[in-house]
Amino acid sequence: MNKKQSFLQIQKKRAFILDKVREFFKTRGFLEVQTPIFVKLPGMEPYLNPLPYEFSDERNEKHKGYVITSPEYSLKKLLSQGFPKLFEITKVFRQNESFGGLHNPEFTMMEWYRPRSNYRKIMKDTEELVLFLARSLYKEDSIKYHDQKIDLSLPWQKISVKNAFKKFADIDLDKAKTLTDFHRQFKEKLPENYNWDDIFYYIFLNRVEPNLPKNKPVIIYDYPLPQAALAKRKSSDNFYAERFEVFIAGMELANCFSELTDWREQEKRLKHEKQMRKELGKEIYEIDQDFINAIKQGMPDTGGIAMGIDRLQMLLLDIQNINDLLILPTKELFSNH
Amino acid sequence: MLSTNAFQKGLVIQIESEPWQIVDYQFVNPGKGSAFMRTTVKHMKTGKVVEKSFKSGEAFEEIELGYKKAIFLYKDRKNGIFSLKDTKERISLPIETIQWELNFLIPNTELDLINLDGKIHGLKLPAKIELKVIEAPPAIKGNTATGAKKTVILETGHNVNVPIFISEGEVVTINTQTGEYSGRS
Numbered sequence: 072m073n074k075k076q077s078f079l080q081i082q083k084k085r086a087f088i089l090d091k092v093r094e095f096f097k098t099r100g101f102l103e104v105q106t107p108i109f110v111k112l113p114g115m116e117p118y119l120n121p122l123p124y125e126f127s128d129e130r131n132e133k134h135k136g137y138v139i140t141s142p143e144y145s146l147k148k149l150l151s152q153g154f155p156k157l158f159e160i161t162k163v164f165r166q167n168e169s170f171g172g173l174h175n176p177e178f179t180m181m182e183w184y185r186p187r188s189n190y191r192k193i194m195k196d197t198e199e200l201v202l203f204l205a206r207s208l209y210k211e212d213s214i215k216y217h218d219q220k221i222d223l224s225l226p227w228q229k230i231s232v233k234n235a236f237k238k239f240a241d242i243d244l245d246k247a248k249t250l251t252d253f254h255r256q257f258k259e260k261l262p263e264n265y266n267w268d269d270i271f272y273y274i275f276l277n278r279v280e281p282n283l284p285k286n287k288p289v290i291i292y293d294y295p296l297p298q299a300a301l302a303k304r305k306s307s308d309n310f311y312a313e314r315f316e317v318f319i320a321g322m323e324l325a326n327c328f329s330e331l332t333d334w335r336e337q338e339k340r341l342k343h344e345k346q347m348r349k350e351l352g353k354e355i356y357e358i359d360q361d362f363i364n365a366i367k368q369g370m371p372d373t374g375g376i377a378m379g380i381d382r383l384q385m386l387l388l389d390i391q392n393i394n395d396l397l398i399l400p401t402k403e404l405f406s407n408h
Numbered sequence: 409m410l411s412t413n414a415f416q417k418g419l420v421i422q423i424e425s426e427p428w429q430i431v432d433y434q435f436v437n438p439g440k441g442s443a444f445m446r447t448t449v450k451h452m453k454t455g456k457v458v459e460k461s462f463k464s465g466e467a468f469e470e471i472e473l474g475y476k477k478a479i480f481l482y483k484d485r486k487n488g489i490f491s492l493k494d495t496k497e498r499i500s501l502p503i504e505t506i507q508w509e510l511n512f513l514i515p516n517t518e519l520d521l522i523n524l525d526g527k528i529h530g531l532k533l534p535a536k537i538e539l540k541v542i543e544a545p546p547a548i549k550g551n552t553a554t555g556a557k558k559t560v561i562l563e564t565g566h567n568v569n570v571p572i573f574i575s576e577g578e579v580v581t582i583n584t585q586t587g588e589y590s591g592r593s
Contacts, residue, residue, distance in 0.1 A: 077545075078557060119439050140439075167443070169435035260424075262463070268441035269463055276436070276444055276461035298440050316438075323438055395569070 106145030302328035327376035474523035
């Protein structure tokens with residue numbers, strides 16, 4: 072942590088960053104919206120654990136729902152109604168995550184969507200946004216994080232998931248569509264009882280990520296289909312989908328899709344995810360049919376992204392632990408130590 | 409067996425039949441697969457430090473270690489120097505292998521040196537250590553929202569967030585796992 076920053080200064084800079092983020096999107100014609108944090112049916116991602124929430128109405132009738140893990144469904148419902156490009160900055164909640172480090176159960180997420188567009192344009196937004204913020208704060212095209220200078224000048228380095236796996240782990244993902252294919256190709260012993268997603272991420276964390284450059288951001292793009300449930304395929308029967316992630320200083324900052332617009336495919340993938348939730352022993356809830364209906368009604372080709380605002384602020388302010396950034400982090404409120 | 413949920417700095421576990429000490433660990437969960445524990449481990453015998461990531465919940469054999477009581481004497485440019493309590497024998501450990509631990513060591517601190525196969529490989533700190541605050545900024549108005557914290561410098565040079573009522577010269581108790589303030593002494 073940069074010791075010269077007092078807590079008050081950090082909060083002032085956080086507010087400044089938020090102002091600048093809004094300025095960036097508003098001058099580009101994005102509409103800022105606010106969608107519900109409390110919903111009846113949350114996202115179906117098999118590996119996320121939404122927080123259940125119960126409340127009563129004026130007749131003391133109980134309603135059960137969840138707090139959102141992301142505002143994605145609500146925003147896509149708006150896009151299906153013909154809304155223009157839009158963004159939202161909101162609180163989201165996830166269970167079973169650490170109190171501190173890179174996670175806090177409650178955190179701030181920003182999502183923005185460009186209808187009649189795709190993930191390429193969002194890549195450009197992302198690069199320009201982060202550069203704009205660094206310039207606004209420091210009048211420079213670089214930031215310093217954890218004693219490392221990070222060059223933010225454009226364009227950022229981009230590498231496909233397929234090339235990254237080939238280059239750093241010597242794995243041909245085209246031939247790794249099943250678990251056995253992974254085991255056959257990997258030169259060393261892989262852990263037992265990991266499923267396909269686990270092995271994918273195991274190799275990513277142990278082989279790919281440590282080899283990514285530390286002195287500049289990297290965009291990793293085109294993920295295998297199992298890793299991109301809400302993204303559009305590169306082409307029909309293609310094993311890859313249009314998803315990218317942004318990594319800066321080893322931190323996953325943002326996740327983007329060319330959004331899936333085929334409602335049948337969307338429903339199929341959500342059913343599959345629901346089944347996975349069951350197999351993983353997670354809480355089960357219904358598929359949000361309003362969401363499927365919205366896409367059916369006509370969701371335009373859209374590029375959309377989710378970015379962790381707290382992590383963005385950590386990077387820009389040279390703060391390594393989210394607990395040094397947040398006002399009253401969960402750890403302070405709930406940990407007994 | 410010991411799961412990633414029980415990971416602690418300094419713990420020694422067996423990975424592929426070799427003894428590795430946990431230097432640091434960080435929970436990561438991208439939401440598109442299981443959560444993982446990104447772990448920095450140090451090989452107990454060679455001192456080699458590497459990053460390894462494991463699926464959250466994965467279990468490891470804990471390694472039985474012998475300990476020898478010792479005190480910390482001083483550090484020079486290359487090594488931390490310790491003295492065994494019973495024989496007074498001097499032991500040197502390279503600074504780069506005990507960087508975290510040095511944040512909490514002042515001369516005469518009692519600790520355990522780790523004995524593995526008849527040789528000393530690293531050290532185990534007491535869970536809590538008392539250290540004097542040598543530099544503390546005065547409490548600033550407006551700095552009182554986050555449970556009222558300020559950053560002070562301890563006699564070892566380590567920076568720590570403490571409640572604003574702590575002043576220079578006071579002795580505070582530090583949790584050597586997290587490096588955080590755990591109370592007033």
